Amino acid sequence: MELYQKTIHQINDLLDKKEVTVAEVTQAVVNRINTVEKATDAYLSLQTDDALEAAAAVDVELSGRAQKTPLEGIPYGLKDNMCTKGILTTCASKMLYNFNPPYNAAVYERLSEDGGILLGKTNMDEFAMGSSTENSAYKKTRNPWDLNKVPGGSSGGSAVAVAADTAFYSLGSDTGGSIRQPASFCGVVGMKPTYGLVSRYGLVAFASSLDQIGPFTKDVQDCALVLNAIVGHDSKDSTSLNLKKIDYSQNLKQGVKGLKIGVAKEFFGEGLQSEVRKSLEDAMAIYKTLGAEIVDVSFLHLDYALSAYYMISSAEASSNLARYDGIRYGFRAEEYNDLIDLYKKTRSQGFGDEVKRRIMLGTYALSSGYYDAYYKKAMQVRTIIKADFDQVFGGCDVLLTPTAPTTAFGIGEKTSNPLEMYLTDIYTVPVNIAGIPGVSIPCGLDNNGMPIGMQLLGPILSEETLLKVAWAFEHESGLTNLKAPLGTEV
Amino acid sequence: MEYEIVIGMEIHIELGTKTKIFCSCPTEFGQDENTHTCPVCLGMPGVLPVLNEKVVEYATRAGLALNCEIAHFSKMDRKNYFYPDLPKAYQTSQFDLPICTGGVVGIEVDGVKKDIGITRIHIEEDAGKLLHESADGTLLDVNRCGVPLIEIVTEPDLRSAEEARAFAEKVRNILEYTGVSDCKMEQGSMRFDVNLSIREKGCQVLGTRTEMKNLNSFRALIRAVQYESKRQIIELKKGRTIIQETRKWDDTKGTSSSLRSKEEAHDYRYFPEPDLVPIVLEPDYIEKIKSALPELPEAKKQRYIDEYKLPEYDAGVLTTTGVTARFFEDAVALYNEPKQISNWMMVEIPPLLKENELSMENISIAPAQLVALLKLVKNNEISGNTGKEVLKEMFSTGKNPGDIVKEKGLAQMSDSGELEAIIEKIVSDNPKSVEDIGAGNEKAYGFLTGQVMKATKGKANAQVANEIIRAVVAKHLA
Numbered sequence: 012m013e014l015y016q017k018t019i020h021q022i023n024d025l026l027d028k029k030e031v032t033v034a035e036v037t038q039a040v041v042n043r044i045n046t047v048e049k050a051t052d053a054y055l056s057l058q059t060d061d062a063l064e065a066a067a068a069v070d071v072e073l074s075g076r077a078q079k080t081p082l083e084g085i086p087y088g089l090k091d092n093m094c095t096k097g098i099l100t101t102c103a104s105k106m107l108y109n110f111n112p113p114y115n116a117a118v119y120e121r122l123s124e125d126g127g128i129l130l131g132k133t134n135m136d137e138f139a140m141g142s143s144t145e146n147s148a149y150k151k152t153r154n155p156w157d158l159n160k161v162p163g164g165s166s167g168g169s170a171v172a173v174a175a176d177t178a179f180y181s182l183g184s185d186t187g188g189s190i191r192q193p194a195s196f197c198g199v200v201g202m203k204p205t206y207g208l209v210s211r212y213g214l215v216a217f218a219s220s221l222d223q224i225g226p227f228t229k230d231v232q233d234c235a236l237v238l239n240a241i242v243g244h245d246s247k248d249s250t251s252l253n254l255k256k257i258d259y260s261q262n263l264k265q266g267v268k269g270l271k272i273g274v275a276k277e278f279f280g281e282g283l284q285s286e287v288r289k290s291l292e293d294a295m296a297i298y299k300t301l302g303a304e305i306v307d308v309s310f311l312h313l314d315y316a317l318s319a320y321y322m323i324s325s326a327e328a329s330s331n332l333a334r335y336d337g338i339r340y341g342f343r344a345e346e347y348n349d350l351i352d353l354y355k356k357t358r359s360q361g362f363g364d365e366v367k368r369r370i371m372l373g374t375y376a377l378s379s380g381y382y383d384a385y386y387k388k389a390m391q392v393r394t395i396i397k398a399d400f401d402q403v404f405g406g407c408d409v410l411l412t413p414t415a416p417t418t419a420f421g422i423g424e425k426t427s428n429p430l431e432m433y434l435t436d437i438y439t440v441p442v443n444i445a446g447i448p449g450v451s452i453p454c455g456l457d458n459n460g461m462p463i464g465m466q467l468l469g470p471i472l473s474e475e476t477l478l479k480v481a482w483a484f485e486h487e488s489g490l491t492n493l494k495a496p497l498g499t500e501v
Numbered sequence: 502m503e504y505e506i507v508i509g510m511e512i513h514i515e516l517g518t519k520t521k522i523f524c525s526c527p528t529e530f531g532q533d534e535n536t537h538t539c540p541v542c543l544g545m546p547g548v549l550p551v552l553n554e555k556v557v558e559y560a561t562r563a564g565l566a567l568n569c570e571i572a573h574f575s576k577m578d579r580k581n582y583f584y585p586d587l588p589k590a591y592q593t594s595q596f597d598l599p600i601c602t603g604g605v606v607g608i609e610v611d612g613v614k615k616d617i618g619i620t621r622i623h624i625e626e627d628a629g630k631l632l633h634e635s636a637d638g639t640l641l642d643v644n645r646c647g648v649p650l651i652e653i654v655t656e657p658d659l660r661s662a663e664e665a666r667a668f669a670e671k672v673r674n675i676l677e678y679t680g681v682s683d684c685k686m687e688q689g690s691m692r693f694d695v696n697l698s699i700r701e702k703g704c705q706v707l708g709t710r711t712e713m714k715n716l717n718s719f720r721a722l723i724r725a726v727q728y729e730s731k732r733q734i735i736e737l738k739k740g741r742t743i744i745q746e747t748r749k750w751d752d753t754k755g756t757s758s759s760l761r762s763k764e765e766a767h768d769y770r771y772f773p774e775p776d777l778v779p780i781v782l783e784p785d786y787i788e789k790i791k792s793a794l795p796e797l798p799e800a801k802k803q804r805y806i807d808e809y810k811l812p813e814y815d816a817g818v819l820t821t822t823g824v825t826a827r828f829f830e831d832a833v834a835l836y837n838e839p840k841q842i843s844n845w846m847m848v849e850i851p852p853l854l855k856e857n858e859l860s861m862e863n864i865s866i867a868p869a870q871l872v873a874l875l876k877l878v879k880n881n882e883i884s885g886n887t888g889k890e891v892l893k894e895m896f897s898t899g900k901n902p903g904d905i906v907k908e909k910g911l912a913q914m915s916d917s918g919e920l921e922a923i924i925e926k927i928v929s930d931n932p933k934s935v936e937d938i939g940a941g942n943e944k945a946y947g948f949l950t951g952q953v954m955k956a957t958k959g960k961a962n963a964q965v966a967n968e969i970i971r972a973v974v975a976k977h978l979a
Binding site: 100102116212249340374382 | 540543544545546547548549550551552579581583585588589590591641768770771772775776777778
């Protein structure tokens with residue numbers, strides 16, 4: 012196996028034994044980027060020179076030390092909606108084409124302190140709005156399993172960087188499935204932690220009450236390592252939870268004996284690809300052999316989650332994105348007559364169609380006379396969905412669902428039909444509404460050789476259990492650190 | 502037909518916290534443009550607000566001082582609108598669950614006492630400032646962005662410009678006392694919006710109202726109310742209807758004009774601020790703030806009447822502002838002559854403040870210095886008139902009264918031996934006066950006293966001098 016193909020914990024073993032240097036590891040992944048990035052287009056900007064320089068510095072730092080911290084010297088990618096001081100942060104929008112933040116996102120700050128090595132900023136749907144990364148104003152990222160297919164979204168670039176071995180791990184953000192769905196499409200592990208577990212400071216907001224940062228990794232153990240590094244209270248984020256730190260890798264391999272894994276028919280409804288269903292059924296069988304109990308559970312109001320999600324997320328987005336007015340930073344229309352004209356032209360030219368669609372939807376939902384019927388109703392639904400999950404978790408420890416109804420679809424296949432695109436998030440969205448954690452791991456390939464993802468959900472702060480359940484399957488099935496065909500062909 | 506003016510007010514008060522409401526930038530007034538900013542108060546992409554605990558404490562204190570209920574659960578909301586002085590394009594404020602509700606403030610106009618209801622007080626952030634005078638077009642100063650405000654909203658209980666003024670002054674007085682704001686109107690720390698309508702006297706239904714925004718002095722408040730009530734009455738007399746609108750007051754011209762109609766009013770699309778958690782106040786927290794509240798003006802005034810036996814008028818004047826009251830109390834603590842201190846503070850000090858362009862806040866003499874002066878007067882070491890001269894000197898030089906008296910040789914002549922010699926000579930030189938006195942003309946004593954003062958350049962202790970004059974004259978007449 013090539014160096015760049017390895018997982019973080021494999022690289023750590025080599026580094027601890029001094030069999031490789033951080034510089035060699037980084038050079039390997041930079042070479043990999045030089046080879047495949049033109050085919051995958053995962054990155055919007057690359058800092059490979061800085062990365063190599065930083066790698067050499069970490070080697071010097073490590074030479075006098077017996078042990079390194081788990082992410083020290085490990086090269087990674089960051090979704091382009093997380094602020095990086097002095098490095099363009101565009102959100103894949105023309106609106107922020109020249110935006111160089113004078114501050115760092117809390118997660119980037121933490122990873123930098125840990126000696127992480129940033130390779131570049133990854134492509135995404137503009138302002139994280141979309142499910143295929145086709146809404147980027149700059150480029151289309153391609154799925155390494157089939158370059159004619161989408162990687163999913165909105166964190167498509169981050170998913171592809173890990174799937175194509177052009178990063179050992181990456182961070183994405185998940186507002187309605189933007190980590191889990193692309194992880195599923197690209198055959199990698201992707202986790203959305205409990206709302207409030209990871210600081211949102213410096214994450215350019217899409218929908219503040221739903222946004223959460225999380226990792227993409229090659230296997231479940233790596234997921235625990237990255238989670239360990241990014242979780243923690245941040246006084247700069249009022250919604251950040253102040254909890255005692257735990258080591259998510261500690262109980263990873265304890266097994267699932269006696270655990271109740273819930274299965275709800277509401278997650279196996281119309282539009283579910285038959286191979287996805289089959290793959291999930293195989294997974295249930297594996298869990299049974301491992302000693303877990305598969306139990307039927309049922310939701311009462313899940314049908315309303317998707318519509319409530321589009322109301323709440325769009326309403327918050329309409330307010331969060333109002334600051335892009337061309338006055339202080341970012342894009343400004345060249346010609347305008349007066350202040351109102353400046354606003355109108357800047358926003359008309361600076362935002363893409365999907366962003367404009369959501370701003371209009373959200374503005375409408377909050378308008379006087381419509382607030383009660385839309386935003387308020389959606390917030391009431393949110394309370395009901397939370398209660399629904401509480402009720403379900405009364406009867407099981409974790410819930411097993413498909414991550415998405417289908418495997419990756421073709422580039423351009425759903426761009427003309429936004430509603431069809433929205434439906435690809437139907438199994439991920441309720442999780443954000445409820446604020447609970449969810450992880451997507453690979454559970455097989457469809458007939459076309461495209462990865463299938465399964466989603467494990469648990470109550471608030473059940474990350475440790477989720478990772479344990481995920482690891483047990485990964486270990487038993489051998490579906491770990493999957494290699495896209497790209498890996499050998501290019 | 503007799504008309505009645507109905508007024509409700511919204512008062513914006515900048516809180517005196519050291520730092521802004523959601524970041525740690527200083528709130529200090531009068532600094533260079535755009536120096537007190539950071540990514541948070543600039544509303545840059547990805548930043549998050551963190552509520553300043555002091556803001557909650559000050560708002561609670563203000564609410565308690567204005568007799569409000571303090572909410573155990575309140576929350577922040579976003580008020581969305583586009584304007585270049587609002588970097589986030591929304592103002593973080595409170596909509597349906599404000600921190601304080603249902604207060605009351607007593608006012609008195611022409612001897613008539615009245616209670617004014619307070620509907621609510623909420624917390625919000627100030628916006629920046631647009632500077633239009635530049636040749637480069639409009640410039641933006643964001644120093645004020647995120648300075649914490651409270652907005653006090655009243656019931657439509659006010660009936661005249663005088664009542665509006667009395668209420669505003671009372672609120673300023675109370676808030677200045679409680680230390681939540683300096684309420685400096687010239688720095689924009691206190692601004693008024695006025696909602697005004699007219700109805701037939703006795704009518705229970707409210708008329709159509711107009712709103713005038715950002716009145717930033719008591720004078721502007723009074724004039725705007727007078728102008729607007731007159732305008733509405735004239736409209737009604739002409740048989741026209743009042744249009745619900747926001748009006749702009751031009752303080753230079755003394756007129757108001759329509760800014761925008763109800764139809765053009767913003768739809769603020771309020772919704773709960775998802776970046777902040779609700780404000781939950783435990784009863785203990787509220788109780789602690791309540792018990793730490795300073796003595797408020799009304800209670801203080803009553804105490805001055807009861808404890809210091811001051812007339813109601815004196816007590817009222819001395820408690821107008823916290824700094825005046827503090828000066829008085831510091832002086833009384835050093836020297837238990839409340840009435841003497843009060844007289845000098847009310848009569849002698851104000852003209853000197855004016856002359857030196859000072860106020861009680863930056864007065865150039867300390868209470869101890871005033872006390873030292875008053876003791877000199879009380880002990881007859883200098884006369885009252887000399888005392889006034891010395892006070893004037895103290896204001897301009899800051900010197901202690903004892904030093905001034907010594908340097909200028911202003912001490913009274915009370916030494917009877919020295920005075921006797923002078924008086925003996927004056928009485929001998931004026932036999933006519935002695936004769937007049939002998940004939941029963943007491944007025945001649947006055948002439949002799951005048952001569953003594955002239956000879957001593959006014960330093961003679963008048964009482965001592967008079968006694969000696971009488972004794973010497975008696976001797977001459979004998």
